Amino acid sequence: MSEAPPLTGEELRQLCEFLYRRTGMAFDEAKRYYVQRRVTERMGATGEGAFPAYFARLRADAGGEVEQLINAFTVNETYFYREDHQLRCLSRDILPERARAKAPGEAIRIWSVPCATGEEPYSIALWLLENWPEVDAYDVEIVGSDIDTRALEAAQAGLFGRRALMRLSPDLVERYFTPAGPERWRILDDLRESVRFTSVNLVEPASTGAHGRFDVVFCRNVLIYFDDASRRLAAENLYDALVPGGYICLGHTESMSRISPLFAVRRHADAIVYQRPREGSRD
Amino acid sequence: MTEGKPKRVLVVDDAALVRLYYRDALERAGYAVDEAMNGLEALEKLLVAPVDLLVVDVNMPQMDGFTFLRVLRRQDLPVASIPALVTTTEAGPQDRAAAREAGANFYLVKPVPQDVLTVYAGLLCGDAP
Amino acid sequence: MPLIRKPSPAAPDAVPARDPLAALRDGSPDERFAAARAAGGLPGGVPALAGALSREADPRVREAILTSLSRAGTPEAVAAILPHVHADDANLRAGTLDALRVVPGGLGPHLPGLLADPDPDVRLLACDLARGLPAGEAVALLVPILDADAEANVCAAAVEVLAEIAGPDALPALEACARRFPGDPFLPFAVRIAAGRIGARTPAPDE
Ligand SMILES: C[S@@+](CC[C@H](N)C(=O)[O-])C[C@H]1O[C@@H](n2cnc3c(N)ncnc32)[C@H](O)[C@@H]1O
Numbered sequence: 001m002s003e004a005p006p007l008t009g010e011e012l013r014q015l016c017e018f019l020y021r022r023t024g025m026a027f028d029e030a031k032r033y034y035v036q037r038r039v040t041e042r043m044g045a046t047g048e049g050a051f052p053a054y055f056a057r058l059r060a061d062a063g064g065e066v067e068q069l070i071n072a073f074t075v076n077e078t079y080f081y082r083e084d085h086q087l088r089c090l091s092r093d094i095l096p097e098r099a100r101a102k103a104p105g106e107a108i109r110i111w112s113v114p115c116a117t118g119e120e121p122y123s124i125a126l127w128l129l130e131n132w133p134e135v136d137a138y139d140v141e142i143v144g145s146d147i148d149t150r151a152l153e154a155a156q157a158g159l160f161g162r163r164a165l166m167r168l169s170p171d172l173v174e175r176y177f178t179p180a181g182p183e184r185w186r187i188l189d190d191l192r193e194s195v196r197f198t199s200v201n202l203v204e205p206a207s208t209g210a211h212g213r214f215d216v217v218f219c220r221n222v223l224i225y226f227d228d229a230s231r232r233l234a235a236e237n238l239y240d241a242l243v244p245g246g247y248i249c250l251g252h253t254e255s256m257s258r259i260s261p262l263f264a265v266r267r268h269a270d271a272i273v274y275q276r277p278r279e280g281s282r283d
Numbered sequence: 284m285t286e287g288k289p290k291r292v293l294v295v296d297d298a299a300l301v302r303l304y305y306r307d308a309l310e311r312a313g314y315a316v317d318e319a320m321n322g323l324e325a326l327e328k329l330l331v332a333p334v335d336l337l338v339v340d341v342n343m344p345q346m347d348g349f350t351f352l353r354v355l356r357r358q359d360l361p362v363a364s365i366p367a368l369v370t371t372t373e374a375g376p377q378d379r380a381a382a383r384e385a386g387a388n389f390y391l392v393k394p395v396p397q398d399v400l401t402v403y404a405g406l407l408c409g410d411a412p
Numbered sequence: 413m414p415l416i417r418k419p420s421p422a423a424p425d426a427v428p429a430r431d432p433l434a435a436l437r438d439g440s441p442d443e444r445f446a447a448a449r450a451a452g453g454l455p456g457g458v459p460a461l462a463g464a465l466s467r468e469a470d471p472r473v474r475e476a477i478l479t480s481l482s483r484a485g486t487p488e489a490v491a492a493i494l495p496h497v498h499a500d501d502a503n504l505r506a507g508t509l510d511a512l513r514v515v516p517g518g519l520g521p522h523l524p525g526l527l528a529d530p531d532p533d534v535r536l537l538a539c540d541l542a543r544g545l546p547a548g549e550a551v552a553l554l555v556p557i558l559d560a561d562a563e564a565n566v567c568a569a570a571v572e573v574l575a576e577i578a579g580p581d582a583l584p585a586l587e588a589c590a591r592r593f594p595g596d597p598f599l600p601f602a603v604r605i606a607a608g609r610i611g612a613r614t615p616a617p618d619e
Contacts, residue, residue: 010612014576017299021320059547059577061466107416125415139416146485194415207448229482236479240449244442257323261345261507262472265323265331279442298572300602307601308563342537344510347502350471372565373533377500393565394598 007036011051015039018058023070023224025253034163038072067225074221074253078116080123080160081167083220086249087123088215091132094247098215099138101245107139111214111241113200114222115144118155119164119194122187124218126176143211145200152197152201158187203230208237216244220251223259235260242276249273289315290408291332295325295348296340296370301393305338308397309404320344322351329355329362338400341371341378341386349385356386366407370395375406425435433460444473452480462492469502485516494522497534509537518544523553532563539569547577555582558589564596571599575606583607 007015012035016027026037039054046065048054058065081087098108112121146152162183165173177185198268201207202222202279203261217238223231238248239262248263249271250256258276265273292314294305306316317334319325321343341348348369356363369387371378382390389403430439433449433456438566446548448464451457461484493515496508502517512519519526519541525599526538539557542550554570555578561567567589574582590603 008612010609014609014612018576021299055613056547128415135415141416191415229516232479232510232514233483235451236476240446255324255327257319257321257327257345259345260321260475262475265327265330272327272330298569300568300572300575300605301598303605304598304601341502342505342509342533344506344513347506349502350506372536381502394568394596396597 042072078119079164080119084220085270087127089268093268105143109141109214111217112144113219115145117151125191127193142195144195145198147201149199155197158192160185202234205237209240213243214241215246217248224254231259239276244276245278246276247273253259289313291315291334293317293334294338295319296341297398308400312401322346333362336404337365337367339367339369349381352385368403436460436464436492440475441470445476448476448480452484458489474507478507481509482515532566535566536569545575551578555585559583564593568602571602571606575609578610
C-alpha cells in the first residue's frame, strides 16, 4: 500500500475547518503531524488514495465516516479517573455549592450518562469517598445510564481489567477491589451497590425524563458523535434533567457552545462546566 | 505596535473565510489572533484567556453578537469591559442602536477594508498609529 | 456507607401536571419550557407552538418551542418557523436559523424561495442553510447567486459555502463574481482562498 501524500496547506486547513465546525476540536498547521497521521489512517481504511476523494466521502458521511474520523481523534476507551480534573472540580466547587442549596435530608443526585461499562460512575463514587470530606453529611445518589444494555450488564458485574484501572494508585486498587482471576479485579460490593444502573436513550425525552432531576450530570464523550439535531435534543433533555442551578460536565474535546445556548458557562479552578441557571437569573 | 507583547484579539464570526480575512489583516499589523465561531464559544474562551479586543459579527449560530456582548458586559469580571468592534452586514439605524445598547464600542458595516479594521483596532487598543 | 442506591423518593417530576397547551400560554417560564417540549406530539400542538413562538419573550422557552417545531418537521411546522428569519431581534434570528438547520430531511423545497427573498439578510442566511444539502444541489443553488445577486455580502456568504463543496466548474463563476464588485475589499480575498481550495481538491487530469 502506498502512503498517502502529505496534505497541502490548503487541504489541512479545509479538514481542520470541517472538524472545527462539526465538533469544535481545533487543530492547525502546528498540529500537522498529529492530524496527518489520523487522516492517513482513515484514508488507508477507506481505500481513498487522494485527499479530495476522502474529503468528499467525509462531507457526505459515507459509511459513517464522520464518526470514524472523530474516533481516530479521540480516546474511545473508558477508564477509572478519566479526566480527573472534573472530579476535582466536583468535590472542590460543585458539590459544596449544591449542598448549600439543599434542604436537610434532601439527597444530592449525580448522573453519569452515558456510563458505558461503569468506570465513570464508580469513579465518581470512589472519588467522593476519598476526596469529599463532607461525604458523610449528605445522601448522595449516583445513577449510571447507557443505551447499550450489554455495557450495563458489565457495569453491574463490576469486573475490570488492568487498562481500566491504570489511573488508580495501587493503594486505591488494593482498598476498593479484590483480585478475581488473572488480570481481573472486582470492585467491592459496597461500592458496586452505591451506583444504580438504568438504560436510557439520550435523544428520547420520555426516556431521560423518567430519571427525575439531578444536581450534576456527567455527559462525556458521546455528544461529539451526534449530528446537530440529536445534540440539540439531547442537550435539551439534559437541561430538563437538571435542577435549576445544577451542573453538566462534558468531555474535554466537547463544548456546549456548539450545541445549545440553554446553559450558562462557568469557570471553576479545575474545569469549565455548564450550569442550568437558577430560576429568575438573567444568564 | 512593535514593542512588548502583542495585543490579543478574539475574532468572533461564524464564517471561516471572514475570520481568515480579519486574521490576515490583524496579524500583519502585529496582533495575536484567536477565533471563535459564535458568542458562546467566545464567552468560554474569554473565561480561560482574556484578550485586549473583540471583533464581533452579529448573526451567528447558538448566540448572536448582541446577546454575547450583553452577557459579557454584565459579568462581574475584568473581561466584562474588553472593547468590542462589531462588524455586520446590517446597516439600518435600529441595528446601530441595538449595537450601542448591547455594549459595542464601534460598529462597522461589512465588508470592512483590512486597513480600516486595523485602524479601529489600534484606536480601541490604545495604540493609535 | 453514605452513598445511597435507592431512587430518592423526592426526585421531582419534569412533566407538568397541567394541560401543556394551556401552560404554554400562561405558565411560569419553567412550565412553558416543559409545555413546549410536550406540545409537539399533541393534537393541535403545532399551531399552539406557532402562536407561542410569536409571543414568547424568554429565550430558553423559545429554544424549546423551536426544537419541538423543527422535530415535528411538517410543512406546517416549518412554515411557523420561517417568518422569524426576518425578526428584528438578533437572538430570535439566530435561534430560527439553528432550528431550520436541524429540520429532518432538510429545507430543500424552501431554499429557492429564501435565496430569492427581497431582504438581503435573509438571502445571506439562506446561503449558509444550503450547506446542509448534498453538495451538487447546494452548488446548483449557489452559483446563480454569484452570477446575479445584487449584494456583495450575499455573494460572500455563497463563496463561503462553495469554498467547501464546489468543484472546478464553479471557478469561472467565482472569478466573475469578484469582478462584479470591483470596489469590494473582501470578495477578491474570499474568491482567491476558495479557488485555491477547489484547485487543491481537483484531481490532476491523468488520475
Ligand atoms: C465513549 S463512551 C463514553 C463513556 C464515558 N462517559 C467516558 O467518557 O469514558 C460512549 C457511550 O455512549 C453510549 N451511547 C451512544 N448513544 C447513546 C444514546 N443515544 N443514549 C445513551 N447512550 C448512548 C454508548 O453506548 C457508549 O457506551
